[in-house]
Amino acid sequence: MQVSPDNSQITTSPQETLPIQPLEKNKRIDALDILRGLCLVGILLMNIEWFNRAIISLGGQDTSLTGVDHAVGWLIRCFVEGKFYKLFALIFGMGFAVMLLRAKEMDRPFGAWFSRRMFVLLLIGIAHMIFIWGGDILHDYAFAGFILLLLVRKKKSQEPKSYLKLGLTWLIVPIFLTSLAGIIFGTVFNDAKFQEMWKSELDIYTLVEQKFSSKSEMDSTTSTEITNETTIKPAEKTEHVELTDEEITAETIATAIQDRLDAQADIDKENRAFTEGSYWEATQYRISFSGVMLMFSPLITLAVLIPIFILGFWLVISKTITQHQQHQTFFKTLARVGLLAGIPLNVASLLIIQHPAASISFVLLGAGEILFYIAQLTLAAGYLGLVVFALNKQKWQRILSVFAPMGQMALTNYLMHSVILTSIFYGYAGGQYGEISRAPQMLLVFGIITGQLVFSKWWLSHYRFGPMEWLWRSLTYKKIQPMKV
Template structure:
């Protein structure tokens, strides 16, 4: 392992080694702390991105920055749009693929492992559907569950081709969106067909706003179910293959050993950052040049052009963010501060659902009814406060319990036996 040079100071203790092959949930002492740290950062990015859509209808997704944002709200909205949106779901997807690789390394590829993994995905699918209907229709867990099953089906493919196949699958879908935007921009008569749908989409958005901003819980729940079926599920044709591609990249990264020891891999991650961050920045700049707000289907061509370029940018930028985090974990100055995020990463499922509970209670009409009353700057401040509380709560909780509440339930459903919850029970 590479030592820290130049000062003679003692290097921080090494991160835990790769989990052993024992069956059952991974003990905290055998977890790869780097994964938990990255997961904690990704959790923050996901919340920064998602909170906007507790105060805007899902029908507006893809149209860019809210045109009503001005001053500090617009500056913050621009920063989240450029640096966060689309990048952190990719980062989280890389981690999902890494989790698959950890589980398959510990459980092998036989019927027992496949049965456990099928139960794991089935439980996640149930969590996602319930989350979408009861809290927020923009759920991504259901997509992860389905794409996870597709990943299992591809596990027999030579793992040396996984990074190329994964990157190619993601890029192919992004290029498909880009090509569609170019075609609609070049053929005004084709764009007119999409523009005819604009009034219908606008009506759906107005109905969603009325139900979520002013309706009671039952009305909001009916609207969430409608949006889940009418917006979220329709996007699966694009989202599933993209997520699958990123899962394959993540699984390859974990199996390559790059995530085991950040200090030993600093050179590799520095080279990865040097390639991915400039490439992603150029693609994102091209997307911004096309535009940052579009009138929905009335501007379908340029909207798809901008979104396609942003999708192409998101994968290299997410890999660049991962590289920067791994480089930080490989230094004395940043390893310990970043390690504070690891407990939140260990409770990512619990916190993801808790974020939706907090946001829906604050913004929806059956709660505090703040829909449309908190600008983007205020939303980001709220995210930072809630996330800080989640990090503190994670430290308190995991000092007493082995898993977060939802992680405990997920493991119970996956392995078929109830794991001990309290730390002292596990030690005894």
């Protein structure tokens, strides 16, 4: 299958009435299903933490962990966090290309059909976010899918290399811009200025911490009282009087204290909703929280998902993944570079982020976060290369193929994670929220994945699709799909 030069014209003549049909099982690309299954394992390892603590702190390190719990949490953050949802996005782009090329091969309409598919996924994602778990990613994939469709239709050049160039450029530009900002900052701030900035940050941090050093003091002092102790009068702000260094420091401290109080209040609100509240009260919280998630969707979609979608699209239209047996050198190199560079980068970035100084210095924290993002992309690429290269070996293909049924039912299994874990943790069900520490959570992950491997294989031996895949397809094709094999 080749992409023709006029591939931007995705839809065919209006008289065409035969719809695209779902792929038969023997026509699926096994590598994609295996990758989806493995991604589900990584996503569950990451997500389970956020069923057991406030998701409003998503991405933040749990500093209360010690011993084995700390070790497990650190290792997951190093080797799992941020890697597998990016891999899943890459697979999404691959799936888009497979459907597009198949539509062109069969001379079928595609644009309206795929738009309907993304609209259904968006509805599923929003329903998941509101009624089950607030950390949904499906709605972001749906938004990105609409943009990818528009991009492919409008793009003049349909040569595979042009998509590779576009995807890599899209990923690199934000990294380059932040690096450029770092270069400018580094050249402007000499050692004396750094020392001055560090001393100021340390002094402010110390004063703020003193306000929170005693829990009894916090319990007996209201937010307003703390703020009034350190902030300047409103009249001084509105009159635009030039502030002294002491007044600027006082205002900074007051703002930091209020931010800390607000953040803790948000965490407490979420904890109450999922420990003390009924299902309806938890749903009300999820409705309000969905506004926060949707607010960040454009950033996640444009800055992260779209370039990865494009690279996934390129992997298929260039036949690099569909004929991976003929591209072993590429995937072997990807594995070596990705792993050899990605592991040290992840370790280094986390050591920076988790150092106590990073909570004081925005320079250290910013540098660590940028490095961590680059490390996530690098290690995700290494994982992709490793798995696909391994699939060229019969032994590893046989071992990894056990994940294919789970990947074929990826939507069902992803949503099943949320149903199972909210039933275990949330107060309106199992009531274990905050009670199961990080290490024992791995036993839950093992049990869930084992169960899904067995269930998926059994289900697909009797039915063509997973339950949610069947619903998704039926709504997309506007026709009830046959379920029996």
